Amino acid sequence: HLSPVITVDGPSGVGKGTLAMQLADALGWHFLDSGSLYRLTGLSAHNQQIDFANHQQLADVAAHLDVQFLRDSQGGLQILLASEDVTAEIRTEQVGNLASQVAPVAEVRQALFQRQRDFQLPPGLVADGRDMGTVVFPGAELKLFLTASAEERAKRRYIQLKEKGVDVSIARLAEEVRQRDERDTNRSIAPLCPADDAVMIDSTEMTIEEVFESAMTYVRDRG
Numbered sequence: 001h002l003s004p005v006i007t008v009d010g011p012s013g014v015g016k017g018t019l020a021m022q023l024a025d026a027l028g029w030h031f032l033d034s035g036s037l038y039r040l041t042g043l044s045a046h047n048q049q050i051d052f053a054n055h056q057q058l059a060d061v062a063a064h065l066d067v068q069f070l071r072d073s074q075g076g077l078q079i080l081l082a083s084e085d086v087t088a089e090i091r092t093e094q095v096g097n098l099a100s101q102v103a104p105v106a107e108v109r110q111a112l113f114q115r116q117r118d119f120q121l122p123p124g125l126v127a128d129g130r131d132m133g134t135v136v137f138p139g140a141e142l143k144l145f146l147t148a149s150a151e152e153r154a155k156r157r158y159i160q161l162k163e164k165g166v167d168v169s170i171a172r173l174a175e176e177v178r179q180r181d182e183r184d185t186n187r188s189i190a191p192l193c194p195a196d197d198a199v200m201i202d203s204t205e206m207t208i209e210e211v212f213e214s215a216m217t218y219v220r221d222r223g
């Protein structure tokens, strides 16, 4: 028997990672941040000076990622690549761009497919990404799809960056968010779209706590 899975999909900056981690903690389940695997593949390929046009080599990198996911003492996720802490580095805009270059490559997605499936362990898994409910875990017992307006996601990102002392304009962030949505939604392979049986949660006017409470009502009602 396979362990149960809950999927949380949605566009970038919508808060899926936060929600998925909170759900995993509340249930005592495992957690998969699938976007980090694309980020790690991009970073690792870049570090190894691999030609991004060589899809087979990119897939080799993806298949052999030496990665460890650890929960740190504050409950955050710490990520080690070949024993080096890359937690902060993989969240940078630069690595986000590398990730979005490797994400449309079929061979990369194929190589990461089984790695992602390997996270399905007892007592259960909460997985977040773009295609968790549609491609990787189509049999998931609960599929959540989180949305929020591009303006709201840009605003949240602006506040985050401001806290880190990074100076950016909201208008520029909103433009970047729209471009990323466009790429993720219109790519031919594993495009961002809700599964037919997904539950939609629009978080535009909700706090993090309200999103969690809303998701938990579906978790309690499932199956």
Ligand code: C5P
Pocket: 012, 013, 034, 035, 036, 038, 039, 096, 099, 100, 103, 104, 128, 129, 130, 131, 132, 184
């Ligand atoms: O979620 P995150 O922003 O970390 O994802 C980084 C990139 O990886 C995104 O641009 C997205 O295109 C890609 N990705 C994907 N499939 C997933 C998760 C992320 O293609 N399941």
